[in-house]
Amino acid sequence: MSDSHQIEQFNIENPNRLYSKRESGMSTSSDIIEDEVDSNDNIIFESEAASLDLGLKSKYGVKRAYCGIRGDSEISCILNIVVSAIGGGCFSLPYLMYEGGIVVSLIIFLFVTVCVAYTIDLLRSFVVDTKYFSFALMTETILGPVWLKVYAVSSFVIYVSMEVSYLTSIYFYISSIILPQNQKNQESSENQEDSGTLLFGIIYFIITMIIEVFICLYISKIAKMHLLSIISISCFFLLLFTLIIISLVANIKGDVGSKFTYKNLFFPDLQPDTVTNKILSISSFLTEYVYSYLYQSTFPTILGNMKNVTQSTTQKVHLISFGIIFGAYLITTIFGFIMSDNVPTEIFKYDDNSNYFKGGWEYLIIPYKIVLCAFYLTLIPLRFIVLRDNYITLIGEKKMTFFKELLIISIFIFICNIFVFGVQLFDGINKNLNIKSLIQAFGGIFGVIISFVLPVINYKSVNGIKKIKSIIGYIISGIFGIAALLSTANSIYQIIFKENKKEAPQ
Numbered sequence: 001m002s003d004s005h006q007i008e009q010f011n012i013e014n015p016n017r018l019y020s021k022r023e024s025g026m027s028t029s030s031d032i033i034e035d036e037v038d039s040n041d042n043i044i045f046e047s048e049a050a051s052l053d054l055g056l057k058s059k060y061g062v063k064r065a066y067c068g069i070r071g072d073s074e075i076s077c078i079l080n081i082v083v084s085a086i087g088g089g090c091f092s093l094p095y096l097m098y099e100g101g102i103v104v105s106l107i108i109f110l111f112v113t114v115c116v117a118y119t120i121d122l123l124r125s126f127v128v129d130t131k132y133f134s135f136a137l138m139t140e141t142i143l144g145p146v147w148l149k150v151y152a153v154s155s156f157v158i159y160v161s162m163e164v165s166y167l168t169s170i171y172f173y174i175s176s177i178i179l180p181q182n183q184k185n186q187e188s189s190e191n192q193e194d195s196g197t198l199l200f201g202i203i204y205f206i207i208t209m210i211i212e213v214f215i216c217l218y219i220s221k222i223a224k225m226h227l228l229s230i231i232s233i234s235c236f237f238l239l240l241f242t243l244i245i246i247s248l249v250a251n252i253k254g255d256v257g258s259k260f261t262y263k264n265l266f267f268p269d270l271q272p273d274t275v276t277n278k279i280l281s282i283s284s285f286l287t288e289y290v291y292s293y294l295y296q297s298t299f300p301t302i303l304g305n306m307k308n309v310t311q312s313t314t315q316k317v318h319l320i321s322f323g324i325i326f327g328a329y330l331i332t333t334i335f336g337f338i339m340s341d342n343v344p345t346e347i348f349k350y351d352d353n354s355n356y357f358k359g360g361w362e363y364l365i366i367p368y369k370i371v372l373c374a375f376y377l378t379l380i381p382l383r384f385i386v387l388r389d390n391y392i393t394l395i396g397e398k399k400m401t402f403f404k405e406l407l408i409i410s411i412f413i414f415i416c417n418i419f420v421f422g423v424q425l426f427d428g429i430n431k432n433l434n435i436k437s438l439i440q441a442f443g444g445i446f447g448v449i450i451s452f453v454l455p456v457i458n459y460k461s462v463n464g465i466k467k468i469k470s471i472i473g474y475i476i477s478g479i480f481g482i483a484a485l486l487s488t489a490n491s492i493y494q495i496i497f498k499e500n501k502k503e504a505p506q
Contacts, residue, residue, distance in 0.1 A: 069226055072307040074317055076226040080302045081321040082328075083229040085295035086236055087379050088165050090329050091346045093292065094336030098343035100285055101266040102259075108282065109333070112289040115476045116451060117322050122473055123296055123455040124303065124314050126462065133304025135297045135386075136393035139454060142461045151454060152390045154446035155297055162383055163416040166376040169349070170208070171420055173369040175200060205421045212413045216381045217406060225302070225385070228378045235375035239348065240331060242364065247335040259338050283486040287444035290480060292329065294447050296455060297386040348372055387412060444491075448484040452477040 069076050097105040132138035136155075140148035179200060215228075250256045270277055303314055336347040348368075391408055392400055456473035463470060 069230065072305060074306065074313060076229075077302055077306050077317050078321045078324070079229040079233055080225050080305075081295065081299065081317065082324050083232045083236075083379070083382055084298040084302065085293060085321075085325045086233075086328060087162060087292075087383075088169060088346070088376065089162075089288075089292045089294075090332050091336070091348050092288070093329060093333040094339070094343050094347050095345045096285055096288060097333055097337045098264075099267075099269065100281060101264055101268055102337075103265045104267060104282070105285065105333075108285045109289055109329075112286060112293065113326055115480070116290065116293040119452050119455045119473060119476060120296060120299065120322065121315075121318060122459040122469060123299060124318050125311070126455070126459045127300045127303055128309060128311050128314055129462065131304075131309070133300050134389050134393060135300050135450075135454075136389045138300065138458055140393060142458050143454075147454070147457075148393070150449065152394065154449045155386050155390055157446045158294060158297075158450065159383055159387055159412075160416060160419075163380060164419055166379055167208070167416055167420040170373050170376050171204060172349070173373050174204065177366060177369055201421055205417055209410075209413055209417050211377070212380055212417070213406070213410050215377075216384045216409050216413065225305070225382065228382055232375060232378040232382065235371050235378070236328070238371055239368070239375065240328065242368070243339065243347070244331065244335050247339040250340070251338055256338060257341055280486060280490045283483040284444075284490065286480060286483040287447060287487045290451050290484075291444065291447050293325070294451060296450050297389070298382075301385060301389060384409070384412070444484045444487045448477075448480045452480050 069079070093109075096109075099105075100108070126138070127133065130138065132141070136148060136151060139151045247256075267273065267278060267281065270281060303309055303317070306313065306317070332347075337343055339347065395404075452473070456470065456477050459473060460467070460470040465471070465474075
């Protein structure tokens with residue numbers, strides 16, 4: 001008998017009335033979703049389009065077409081989901097294969113892929129049943145304010161770690177283009193270089209912050225999300241296509257030695273090669289692959305923007321989008337792995353001294369950097385939708401004015417930018433503090449909470465714990481929960497160990 005996804009044990013409040021009752025102080029318990037609820041009535045974004053479109057009429061919202069693609073179409077939804085998943089994290093996947101070995105990394109990658117696809121399908125089914133097009137609102141209503149705070153902290157840490165990574169990469173590429181490189185070879189130019197770097201950092205910080213605030217406030221509303229998605233996915237597949245061509249040419253010409261050897265099958269460089277280290281490495285790989293698939297927070301909001309939100313349409317969108325994401329990750333992993341003899345920790349982190357673009361490809365260095373900057377810049381407002389979902393749920397949409405939102409966006413953007421600015425100017429202090437490493441260490445736990453724990457608990461709350469899907473979901477959540485704890489504990493230990501090791505000679 002097929003699973004009809006019917007709500008069995010939990011009476012869900014109509015989300016559209018939930019906000020109005022919350023604002024008026026009325027009780028929101030024991031109400032059941034009514035049949036007449038419009039399936040694409042977006043409770044967070046759609047209702048406030050007129051006040052936040054900055055003069056753009058709401059009727060031009062999701063129905064507006066860019067490149068012939070309407071914002072409420074299935075194609076637009078697929079594009080939005082793909083872009084919400086694919087980010088800079090996938091550029092580190094080839095290094096995981098290099099570090100863990102071909103067989104080990106592929107097995108872990110496929111296992112994580114199946115588990116993530118399963119839990120996202122649980123989330124999809126839950127969204128269609130309840131019409132909750134907000135991860136934050138569904139968490140607060142179903143699980144309560146405590147879990148909402150857990151989710152808010154988790155999503156904020158994930159957002160900051162992602163944005164800092166994007167902004168750091170943008171700074172790296174822009175500075176390598178603008179700042180003169182020949183000063184580094186001139187002994188008398190050291191002070192000029194320091195002052196030039198400081199001036200560039202200040203100007204860069206001010207300009208980029210203004211741009212980020214503007215696009216987060218004006219362009220990144222869900223109705224216009226598909227415009228950024230078209231730009232972002234075009235940049236990504238241009239990068240991917242170039243990666244494939246360069247890798248194939250390098251291997252055909254014999255510039256790269258064979259990577260498919262017995263040595264590279266299982267943990268080729270693990271030191272020390274012990275069972276404990278292998279378990280910790282596998283735990284780390286599990287959480288890093290989960291981090292690459294982390295788009296559950298935006299998934300309900302994106303589905304809610306479709307014209308028809310049904311089991312069949314959402315399942316179709318989910319299967320196609322997830323297939324594209326999986327294919328893109330697999331291609332990036334394999335071709336990034338065979339691109340050169342030494343696999344970098346991030347395959348697209350090129351500088352002028354890199355050997356990846358030598359042998360006739362030198363002319364691509366600057367265009368490549370520009371495309372990478374455009375790709376990362378479009379990801380910033382797309383990721384910000386997660387935070388917007390949080391603070392609107394916490395504050396209330398009717399209390400949110402234009403100036404309040406401008407202030408909140410500016411604060412969040414300022415925090416991320418000032419961190420990157422400080423890292424670039426005071427790199428030595430950052431190395432001692434290891435702030436970025438600590439954020440990434442805890443990112444594994446928070447990623448597992450968002451990817452597995454919350455979707456499974458929400459699904460269980462409305463369908464019952466005895467459902468076979470709920471049981472499987474709990475098993476998956478337990479596996480990744482243990483892996484995240486081991487990975488985080490090991491990361492913190494490594495940070496402390498390295499710091500003590502640095503202090504020992506003193």
